[in-house]
Amino acid sequence: MRIVLLWLATAALLLAEPNLSGTWKLNHDKSDFGRAPRPGSVVTKIRQQGGELSAHSTANGRVNEYRWTLDGKESVNVISGNEVKAVAAWRGPILQVRSKATVQGSTLAMTDQYSLSADGREMTIYRTINGPQGEIEQRYVYDKDLSDK
Numbered sequence: 001m002r003i004v005l006l007w008l009a010t011a012a013l014l015l016a017e018p019n020l021s022g023t024w025k026l027n028h029d030k031s032d033f034g035r036a037p038r039p040g041s042v043v044t045k046i047r048q049q050g051g052e053l054s055a056h057s058t059a060n061g062r063v064n065e066y067r068w069t070l071d072g073k074e075s076v077n078v079i080s081g082n083e084v085k086a087v088a089a090w091r092g093p094i095l096q097v098r099s100k101a102t103v104q105g106s107t108l109a110m111t112d113q114y115s116l117s118a119d120g121r122e123m124t125i126y127r128t129i130n131g132p133q134g135e136i137e138q139r140y141v142y143d144k145d146l147s148d149k
Helices: 002-015
Strands: 022-026 042-049 052-059 062-069 071-079 082-091 094-103 106-116 122-131 134-144
Antiparallel strands (some): 022 042, 022 134, 042 052, 062 071, 071 082, 082 094, 094 106, 106 122, 122 134
């Protein structure tokens, strides 16, 4: 009986929807940018409350802000001057975001999968981009700024 209860408790934790809130700094050494150029400094502040997530990201001095509902309904944002339509929904402990945008006349389809480490100090985004150059796979690893309360 104890084993069953332990297994159920572990399964519940693994299926829980984590809270991605916090200030996150890109860890270049743990990330893999695929064929894309290595970005400079990237800091993203995420606020997740209820069924919404909002983010304020600064990369190389450029600021982007976006909001998603986390219920599988479409959200529309303008990022780097381009309209981006996205659908975000939880798949167990993974936040999956499927988005589409037209950039310089080409359609890009992107799938991001956000996950947190067990201790909540590391966020990993596995990204697949489909566009004119084919498929690109990337991994962005962020460290949580623990001084941010």
